[in-house]
Amino acid sequence: MIGNAFILALREIRNNLMRAILTTLGIVIGVGAVIALVTLGNGATASVTNTVSSIGNNLLFVTPGAHRDGGPPTVAPNFQIADADMLRREVLSLSHVVPLAQASASAILGNHNHTTTVTGGTTEYFAARNWKIPSGRPFNETEDKTGKSVCVIGETVRHELFGAQDPVGQHIRLNKITCEVIGLLAAKGRNTFGQDQDDYVIMPIRAVQRRLVGNNDVVTIMVEVQSEAGIPHAKEEIVKVMRMRRHISGNLKDNFDVQDLGEFGKILSNITGVLTLFLAAIAAVSLLVGGIGIMNVMLVSVTERTREIGIRLAIGARERDVLLQFLIEAVVLCALGGIVGLALGLGGAAAATFALGLPFIFDPGIVVIAVLFSAAVGVAFGFFPARRAARLDPIEALRHE
Numbered sequence: 001m002i003g004n005a006f007i008l009a010l011r012e013i014r015n016n017l018m019r020a021i022l023t024t025l026g027i028v029i030g031v032g033a034v035i036a037l038v039t040l041g042n043g044a045t046a047s048v049t050n051t052v053s054s055i056g057n058n059l060l061f062v063t064p065g066a067h068r069d070g071g072p073p074t075v076a077p078n079f080q081i082a083d084a085d086m087l088r089r090e091v092l093s094l095s096h097v098v099p100l101a102q103a104s105a106s107a108i109l110g111n112h113n114h115t116t117t118v119t120g121g122t123t124e125y126f127a128a129r130n131w132k133i134p135s136g137r138p139f140n141e142t143e144d145k146t147g148k149s150v151c152v153i154g155e156t157v158r159h160e161l162f163g164a165q166d167p168v169g170q171h172i173r174l175n176k177i178t179c180e181v182i183g184l185l186a187a188k189g190r191n192t193f194g195q196d197q198d199d200y201v202i203m204p205i206r207a208v209q210r211r212l213v214g215n216n217d218v219v220t221i222m223v224e225v226q227s228e229a230g231i232p233h234a235k236e237e238i239v240k241v242m243r244m245r246r247h248i249s250g251n252l253k254d255n256f257d258v259q260d261l262g263e264f265g266k267i268l269s270n271i272t273g274v275l276t277l278f279l280a281a282i283a284a285v286s287l288l289v290g291g292i293g294i295m296n297v298m299l300v301s302v303t304e305r306t307r308e309i310g311i312r313l314a315i316g317a318r319e320r321d322v323l324l325q326f327l328i329e330a331v332v333l334c335a336l337g338g339i340v341g342l343a344l345g346l347g348g349a350a351a352a353t354f355a356l357g358l359p360f361i362f363d364p365g366i367v368v369i370a371v372l373f374s375a376a377v378g379v380a381f382g383f384f385p386a387r388r389a390a391r392l393d394p395i396e397a398l399r400h401e
Contacts, residue, residue: 037276
């Protein structure tokens with residue numbers, strides 16, 4: 001019985017193909033928009049997660065100044081290398097502690113020059129940032145402690161100054177100082193926020209302090225906690241040590257801030273997730289509009305086929321047979337629209353993620369939900385026209401012109 005109803009539904013759709021196509025447009029657009037937006041949202045969330053992971057795992061950043069009542073950070077004295085040494089000794093749950101200094105400089109090689117960011121750190125910097133060095137080596141402890149003028153450069157700096165040449169062993173100028181290139185950082189590309197993660201020069205912190213910035217200030221202390229579960233306790237210990245180092249007692253507020261990179265990533269992921277659901281809900285409204293269109297066309301179809309319905313009822317068809325016939329026809333229309341919308345949504349999402357540089361994250365769950373929901377729309381909006389057809393009086397239907 002269901003098979004015959006399905007065949008009749010396909011035959012009717014084929015006989016009125018253009019009307020069927022126009023009728024299902026709302027379903028196609030709704031399903032396609034929902035799938036495309038959810039896929040893009042998943043890609044954006046994954047991109048944020050990848051950006052945080054590319055910086056490092058279980059990282060905390062200790063910075064001078066503190067955010068008060070949602071306002072700008074307060075001005076406070078910078079740190080010293082001794083502050084980082086104290087954290088390394090006192091907080092046992094930290095695997096790496098890296099004091100950082102930073103400066104902007106012009107990297108010069110012959111006639112080529114490129115403005116870049118020079119970061120000064122210790123030998124632990126590369127391990128804390130999960131940064132591989134495929135060519136050359138990082139600076140060693142002797143070079144770190146003596147502030148020797150050696151550097152490891154990023155892929156963007158290599159491209160701008162050396163082109164396709166191997167930079168290891170060559171010398172470049174950073175403003176007025178000469179620096180030997182001893183290593184090349186593995187390329188990371190741009191992050192979610194459009195920042196070039198390869199446009200860096202890494203040097204021993206003492207070299208940056210003495211030769212580029214002209215002071216002994218540490219602008220940030222980057223620490224890596226041994227495990228994610230230990231981050232809350234590590235933050236408490238860091239606060240205690242830094243309050244002691246900076247002579248903050250009693251109820252005085254901190255003049256430094258401990259920022260959890262993982263929490264920042266989770267907040268961004270939650271924001272992208274909420275926006276994705278919000279946009280998908282708006283797109284799903286078109287499914288409602290498409291359902292109304294299905295119901296309208298099915299009502300027209302019942303009116304056009306009144307005599308046919310009357311003949312079926314007169315020769316022995318039951319009300320539920322007629323009900324099932326029109327209900328299946330509505331479901332088939334919506335299901336076909338859902339399948340076409342699925343293809344368009346995935347295709348559009350693939351093109352958009354490629355254009356935006358986001359990962360394409362296929363979510364089978366949302367695909368199943370979208371197709372099932374489109375079929376449910378067919379049942380919901382096809383039931384009233386189908387019931388109207390089933391309740392026609394055979395004699396009145398046969399008289400219909």
